[in-house]
Each structure stands twice: as structure tokens, then as C-alpha cells.
Amino acid sequence: MHETDMTKALIFTVKDWLSTQSEKQQIEKIHLVVGQFTCVEPASLKFAFEVQTRNTFLEGVELIIKDIPLIAFCHLCQHEYKPQIGLQYSCPDCNSPMEDIRSGRELKIDHIEYSTIEESAHDKLRALKD
Amino acid sequence: MHQTFDAAIELNLLHANQDGADHNRAHFDQWGITCLNLMSSPGAGKTVLLEKTLAALQDKISMAVIEGDMTTELDADRLRQYNVPVIPINTGRSCHLDSKMVAGGIHTLQHQHHPEAIDLVLVENVGNLVCPAEFEVGEHAKVALLSVTEGEDKPLKYPVMFQEADCLLITKIDLVPYLDVDLERIINNVRQMNPKVEIFSVSAKTEQGLDLWFDWLLTKVQK
Numbered sequence: 001m002h003e004t005d006m007t008k009a010l011i012f013t014v015k016d017w018l019s020t021q022s023e024k025q026q027i028e029k030i031h032l033v034v035g036q037f038t039c040v041e042p043a044s045l046k047f048a049f050e051v052q053t054r055n056t057f058l059e060g061v062e063l064i065i066k067d068i069p070l071i072a073f074c075h076l077c078q079h080e081y082k083p084q085i086g087l088q089y090s091c092p093d094c095n096s097p098m099e100d101i102r103s104g105r106e107l108k109i110d111h112i113e114y115s116t117i118e119e120s121a122h123d124k125l126r127a128l129k130d
Numbered sequence: 131m132h133q134t135f136d137a138a139i140e141l142n143l144l145h146a147n148q149d150g151a152d153h154n155r156a157h158f159d160q161w162g163i164t165c166l167n168l169m170s171s172p173g174a175g176k177t178v179l180l181e182k183t184l185a186a187l188q189d190k191i192s193m194a195v196i197e198g199d200m201t202t203e204l205d206a207d208r209l210r211q212y213n214v215p216v217i218p219i220n221t222g223r224s225c226h227l228d229s230k231m232v233a234g235g236i237h238t239l240q241h242q243h244h245p246e247a248i249d250l251v252l253v254e255n256v257g258n259l260v261c262p263a264e265f266e267v268g269e270h271a272k273v274a275l276l277s278v279t280e281g282e283d284k285p286l287k288y289p290v291m292f293q294e295a296d297c298l299l300i301t302k303i304d305l306v307p308y309l310d311v312d313l314e315r316i317i318n319n320v321r322q323m324n325p326k327v328e329i330f331s332v333s334a335k336t337e338q339g340l341d342l343w344f345d346w347l348l349t350k351v352q353k
């Protein structure tokens with residue numbers, strides 16, 4: 001269910017961003033970065049996004065999710081390691097607890113691909129002529 | 131050719147919730163209130179723990195409860211018997227509290243009660259091991275509960291809440307003799323992702339271990 005709320009937050013943030021833009025734009029793709037050490041499941045998020053954007057300004061927009069692995073740093077061994085989510089989080093070499101998470105907690109909109117509305121109308125006209 | 135543009139955004143999805151949480155915390159700080167966010171799976175014992183806590187500490191400090199019961203006011207009704215403000219938040223179908231809902235609770239607290247006189251606000255989150263951890267509500271500390279009947283592996287499987295918790299209560303330890311559960315393993319599983327967490331093993335039923343929880347709570351109170 002939390003994907004519903006994340007999607008709401010996503011739509012809200014995009015709307016906010018659009019309102020700061022001077023030209024009218026058609027959003028085509030939204031690129032998200034989602035860490036593996038978050039409560040968000042990419043497949044569920046994609047599904048929720050599709051459902052919740054029906055009949056809105058974001059209908060048909062593609063959501064592209066980049067999965068970021070959980071990476072921790074062991075200060076004793078001075079190296080990074082990938083904890084096995086669900087199984088083991090401590091350092092595989094020295095068993096020190098996971099204290100310093102270097103990546104995997106991300107939940108952000110990274111970038112947005114769009115075309116300006118005039119441009120795309122123009123493109124359509126050109127495509128018809130060709 | 132179709133011309134597209136690319137705009138870097140770099141905005142956190144939880145940005146708005148985080149701002150709201152910081153705003154709530156500023157209110158609490160202004161009144162000298164400590165706020166704790168109690169989180170667990172459904173039925174781990176949050177409400178019973180609150181009842182015991184209200185009963186034990188009501189002569190020492192002034193408390194209020196913000197109650198995130200999903201659809202009913204059942205939990206809120208149980209807590210009202212202790213003569214403290216209990217502010218129910220109907221979370222609808224949402225599976226967690228967010229900072230906006232709690233802001234509504236703070237508004238009620240401000241207009242119907244005397245927040246300057248309150249020392250501690252206990253927030254009972256919606257029973258859910260997954261999402262509440264991602265939605266800060268303005269708390270000063272996060273308290274996770276895990277009952278002994280849930281299995282030792284839950285912290286490994288639902289790590290975010292346990293990794294973020296400042297305090298973990300292992301609840302219902304009166305049931306240990308009837309179960310194949312290894313308390314040490316629960317503790318180790320939590321510690322391997324959160325070495326700093328305070329852990330107390332308690333039974334609200336027999337009251338075993340509750341005094342340590344009360345002591346910890348009192349150290350958190352600001353005034």
C-alpha cells in the first residue's frame with residue numbers, strides 16, 4: 001500500500017517542478033533512483049504509478065527505476081561490502097555490525113525527459129509531410 | 131526528428147514529508163515536548179505497552195497520546211481511561227502515519243489541550259513493519275516493538291525499521307517458555323544492523339522489564 005503514497009509524493013513533486021517551468025512541457029520519462037534498502041518495491045511502484053496516473057497529465061509517461069544496491073563500509077577492515085538483504089548485514093570478513101551505509105537508502109527523482117509542447121506539435125506536422 | 135530535453139531534478143520523494151516532520155518537531159521543541167514514534171507489526175503490543183506506561187508514569191510526567199489506529203477508535207478508547215489527552219487520527223486506508231496526519235493531531239493538541247504543560251507525546255503508529263520507518267512524523271526517537279511470537283528472522287527480513295530504531299522492545303517475553311524462540315538471536319539480528327539501539331526485553335502482562343523501559347523514557351524527557 002505504501003507504493004500508493006510514494007506515487008502520490010512522486011506526482012506531487014513532478015507537478016511542483018512543472019509549475020516552476022516557463023514553457024509548457026510534455027513529460028515523457030521519469031527516472032527514479034530507488035535504493036534496495038528502502039521499503040519501495042520497484043515493480044509495485046511502477047504498477048501504482050500506471051494506475052494512479054490514468055486520466056491525468058502524466059498518463060502514459062514511462063517510469064524508469066534504477067535500482068541502487070545496498071553498500072556498507074566496514075571501518076575495521078576499511079572496505080566496502082554488499083550486505084545480503086534478508087540474511088546478513090554484518091561485515092562478511094570481521095562480522096562488525098553494519099554501521100556506515102554508503103548507498104541503498106535513495107528514494108529520489110533523478111531526472112525527467114520532456115519535450116516542449118510546441119516542439120512536439122511541430123514534429124508531428126513534419127512527420128505528416130515526410 | 132523528435133527533440134527531447136533532460137532536466138536533472140535530484141529531489142527526494144519524501145521531501146515534503148520530511149519538511150512536515152521537521153515542522154512538527156519544531157512545535158514539540160517549542161513546547162518542550164519529547165515525541166516518540168512507536169512502531170511494530172500489528173498486534174505486537176503497542177497499545178498494552180502504552181496503557182502500562184501511562185499508568186506507571188502519570189504521577190511523574192505529563193503525557194499525551196497520538197493514536198494512529200487504522201479505522202476504529204478502539205485503541206484510543208482503551209487509553210482514555212488514564213486521563214491523558216488521546217488524539218485519534220483516522221489514517222483511512224493508509225498503512226502508516228505521515229507528518230501531515232500528525233500535524234493534524236498537533237493542531238488538536240494545541241487548541242483543545244495545553245501543550246506547554248505536556249512532557250511526552252507518544253505516537254502509536256499503524257501496525258506495519260514496512261512503511262512507518264520511511265515516514266518520519268516529527269519524533270525525537272523511534273521505538274520499535276517486536277513480539278517473541280513473530281520469529282527471530284523478522285529484523286533481517288524487514289530491516290529498515292530495526293535499523294532506524296533508537297530503542298527496541300522485545301515484547302511478550304512471558305510467552306517464551308511456550309515457544310521455540312531464541313531471544314539472543316533476535317538481539318544479534320538487530321545488533322548486526324544497528325549496534326547503537328537500546329534493547330529491552332519486556333512483558334506488559336507480567337510487567338517484567340518494564341522498569342528499564344520507563345527509566346529510558348524518563349531520560350528522553352526534555353524538561
Ligand SMILES: Nc1nc2c(ncn2[C@@H]2O[C@H](COP(=O)(O)OP(=O)(O)OP(=O)(O)O)[C@@H](O)[C@H]2O)c(=O)[nH]1
Nearest residue numbers: 171172173174175176177178179257302333334335
Ligand atoms: N502474553 C502477552 N500478551 C500480550 C502482551 N502485550 C500485549 N499482549 C496481547 O497482544 C494482543 C495485541 O496487543 P495490542 O497492545 O493491542 O497490540 P498493538 O500493537 O497495539 O496492535 P495494533 O494496534 O492492532 O497494531 C492483545 O491480545 C494483548 O493482550 C504481553 O506482554 N504478554
Ligand SMILES: [Mg+2]
Nearest residue numbers: 176177205254
Ligand atoms: Mg494498538
Ligand SMILES: [Zn+2]
Nearest residue numbers: 074077091094
Ligand atoms: Zn569488517
